[in-house]
Amino acid sequence: MCLARLRPHMRNLTAFTVRGARAMLLDPLVWAAALLLLLVWFLPVSGGVFHALFPALERPVYLQEPFSELLWQHISLVALSSLVAVAVGTLAGVGVTRTWGQSLAPMVDALAALGQTFPPVAVLAVAVPVVGFGEWPALIALALYGVLPVLQGTVAGLRSVPASVRQVALGMGMSPGRALWQLEVPLALPVWLAGVRSSVVINIGTAAIASTVGAKTLGSPIIVGLSGFNTAYILQGALLVAALAVITDMAFERLARRVAWQA
Amino acid sequence: MITFENVRKSYGQQCVVRDLNLHIQRGELVALIGASGSGKSTILKMINRLEPHDTGRILFDSHEINSFNPRELRLRMGYAIQSVGLFPHWTVTRNIATVPTLMGWSKTRIGERVHALLTMLDLEPEMYGPRYPHQLSGGQQQRVGVARALAGDPDVLLMDEPFGALDPVTRASLQQELKRIHQMSGKTIVLVTHDIDEALLLATRVVLIDHGQVVQVGTPLDLLSQPANDFVADFVGRSDMGIKLLSLQQVRAFMRDEPPLPQAAIAIATTLREAVSTMVQNRTQSLNVQDPAGQHLGVLHAADVFGASAAPHA
Numbered sequence: 001m002c003l004a005r006l007r008p009h010m011r012n013l014t015a016f017t018v019r020g021a022r023a024m025l026l027d028p029l030v031w032a033a034a035l036l037l038l039l040v041w042f043l044p045v046s047g048g049v050f051h052a053l054f055p056a057l058e059r060p061v062y063l064q065e066p067f068s069e070l071l072w073q074h075i076s077l078v079a080l081s082s083l084v085a086v087a088v089g090t091l092a093g094v095g096v097t098r099t100w101g102q103s104l105a106p107m108v109d110a111l112a113a114l115g116q117t118f119p120p121v122a123v124l125a126v127a128v129p130v131v132g133f134g135e136w137p138a139l140i141a142l143a144l145y146g147v148l149p150v151l152q153g154t155v156a157g158l159r160s161v162p163a164s165v166r167q168v169a170l171g172m173g174m175s176p177g178r179a180l181w182q183l184e185v186p187l188a189l190p191v192w193l194a195g196v197r198s199s200v201v202i203n204i205g206t207a208a209i210a211s212t213v214g215a216k217t218l219g220s221p222i223i224v225g226l227s228g229f230n231t232a233y234i235l236q237g238a239l240l241v242a243a244l245a246v247i248t249d250m251a252f253e254r255l256a257r258r259v260a261w262q263a
Numbered sequence: 264m265i266t267f268e269n270v271r272k273s274y275g276q277q278c279v280v281r282d283l284n285l286h287i288q289r290g291e292l293v294a295l296i297g298a299s300g301s302g303k304s305t306i307l308k309m310i311n312r313l314e315p316h317d318t319g320r321i322l323f324d325s326h327e328i329n330s331f332n333p334r335e336l337r338l339r340m341g342y343a344i345q346s347v348g349l350f351p352h353w354t355v356t357r358n359i360a361t362v363p364t365l366m367g368w369s370k371t372r373i374g375e376r377v378h379a380l381l382t383m384l385d386l387e388p389e390m391y392g393p394r395y396p397h398q399l400s401g402g403q404q405q406r407v408g409v410a411r412a413l414a415g416d417p418d419v420l421l422m423d424e425p426f427g428a429l430d431p432v433t434r435a436s437l438q439q440e441l442k443r444i445h446q447m448s449g450k451t452i453v454l455v456t457h458d459i460d461e462a463l464l465l466a467t468r469v470v471l472i473d474h475g476q477v478v479q480v481g482t483p484l485d486l487l488s489q490p491a492n493d494f495v496a497d498f499v500g501r502s503d504m505g506i507k508l509l510s511l512q513q514v515r516a517f518m519r520d521e522p523p524l525p526q527a528a529i530a531i532a533t534t535l536r537e538a539v540s541t542m543v544q545n546r547t548q549s550l551n552v553q554d555p556a557g558q559h560l561g562v563l564h565a566a567d568v569f570g571a572s573a574a575p576h577a
Binding site for chain 1: 308311313333334335336337338341342343344346347348349350351352361362365411412415421
C-alpha cells in the first residue's frame with residue numbers, strides 16, 4: 001500500500017537523476033574540467049608521448065613538482081589576488097559614481113590605468129626588493145593588474161542604470177543606500193560581472209609570470225622550460241594554464257546567465 | 264495644500280525661478296506650463312525637495328517643506344515622470360508596491376492595493392502583475408508609472424510631463440484616465456507639461472511660466488478669454504483660440520428652451536466645438552439638444568454661440 005504510493009515518486013526520482021546525468025554528460029563545462037584533471041594525471045606518465053614529440057630532449061616531462069600542486073598553487077594565487085582586485089575595483093567604482101565621489105573619478109581612472117600600463121613583470125621587479133621573493137610580490141602585482149577591468153565594469157554597469165530610475169526612486173522617498181542596493185546593484189551586476197570575468201581570466205594567464213620571482217604556479221614549467229630550452233616543459237605548462245583559463249571563462253559565462261535580470 | 268512665497272532658485276549665476284508666489288488648493292489639478300527651460304520642472308522638483316530652493320518659503324500643509332524629513336515628505340507625494348523610470352528588474356506588482364513597501368504596509372494590504380490600482384488603470388492584475396516592464400507597451404508602462412505614484416495613497420501627485428513620450432491616441436486615453444482619477448480621488452495634482460491642449464483639457468487651473476516667472480494664473484477659460492498679454496495669447500495659440508474656447512464649453516449653457524425643430528440632434532454633454540462642427544456638416548444654423556435617453560431638451564442656435572461664446576447664458 002505504502003510502497004505503491006511511493007512508486008510514482010521513485011519513478012520521478014529516477015527520471016530526475018537520469019535527466020541530471022544526461023545534462024551533465026552534455027555539459028561542456030564538465031567536459032573541460034574533466035580534461036584539465038585528466039591532463040594533471042596524464043602529463044607525469046606521458047613520457048612516451050613527449051619522447052616521441054621531442055626526441056632531442058633527455059627529460060621531456062616536468063617532474064620537479066607534481067602538476068596537481070602547481071595547479072592548486074596557481075588557483076590560490078589567482079583567487080587571492082582577484083579577491084583583492086575585485087574588492088578594490090568595486091569599492092572604487094561605487095565611490096566614483098556617488099555624488100560625493102565624482103570629483104575623484106579622473107584620479108581613480110588614472111591610477112587604475114597606471115596599474116594596467118605597468119607590465120606585471122615590472123611590478124614584480126619593483127616589488128621584490130620591497131617584500132622579497134615568493135608569493136607576496138606576485139600577489140601585489142596581480143592584484144594591481146586586475147583592478148582596472150573590475151573598476152571599468154563597475155563604473156560602466158552603474159552608469160548604464162537609467163538616470164530616471166534613480167530620480168524616481170529618490171523622488172518617491174527611497175533612501176540613496178536602498179536605491180543603490182535594491183536598484184543600482186542588481187541592474188549593474190551583469191556588466192560588473194563581465195569586468196570581473198576579464199580581470200580573473202587575464203589574471204590566470206598573468207599569474208604564470210609570477211614564477212619568475214619564486215612563486216610556484218603553472219608558470220614554473222614554462223619559465224624552467226624557457227631558461228633550459230625545453231619546449232616540452234613550456235607546452236605542458238601552457239596546456240594547463242590555457243585549460244584553466246578556458247574553464248574559468250566558461251564558469252563565468254554560466255554565472256552571467258544567472259545574474260541577467262532581463263529575459 | 265502647497266504654497267510658494269517669494270521663492271527663488273538659481274544655478275550659479277543663472278536665475279531659473281524668480282519671485283514665485285503661488286497657492287495650490289487641496290483637490291486642484293494645476294498644470295505648470297511653459298517652453299523648455301522655463302523652469303517649470305524645477306518648480307515641481309522643489310516641491311518634493313529634489314531641488315532645494317534658495318530663498319523664500321514653500322509650505323506643504325502649512326509647514327515649511329524644509330522642516331520635513333525629505334524621505335517622509337516624498338512618501339506623502341506621488342511622483343511620476345516622462346521616462347517613467349520603472350525598475351526594469353522588478354515585476355509590475357513589485358514596482359507598484361515600492362512606496363507601500365517603504366511605508367511598511369503588510370503583505371496582504373500591499374497585495375490588495377496593487378490589485379485595486381491595476382484594475383483601476385485597466386490592466387488585468389493576473390495578466391500584467393507578474394510581467395516585467397519591457398514586456399509592456401509604452402502606454403501600459405506609463406499606466407504602471409501612474410499606479411506606482413498613486414500606490415502610497417499620497418496627498419499630492421507630482422507629474423513631470425507624464426504623457427510626453429506617448430503616441431497621440433495613447434496619450435489622449437491616459438489624459439482621460441487622469442481626469443477620471445482626479446475627479447474620483449479628489450487628489451491634489453501638479454502636472455508639468457509643454458502641451459497647451461493637455462493643460463487646457465486637464466487642469467482646473469493653469470500656471471503659465473516663462474523664464475522662471477509666472478506670466479498668468481487662471482482657469483483654462485480665463486487664459487483663452489482674457490489672456491494677460493501677447494505672450495499668453497501666442498502660447499495658447501492665437502489663431503485657433505476661438506476653437507479652443509469652444510471646446511471648453513458645453514452646449515448646456517447655450518441652448519434655448521424651445522420646441523424641437525426639423526433638424527439634427529446632439530447630446531447635452533457635447534462641447535460647442537463638436538456642435539459647431541455638426542452645424543457645418545449639416546449646413547444648418549440650429550440643432551436640437553437631447554439628453555442621453557433621447558428626450559428633447561432645447562435648441563442650440565448658431566447666433567448664440569457666435570454672439571456670446573466668452574460669456575455664456577446664466
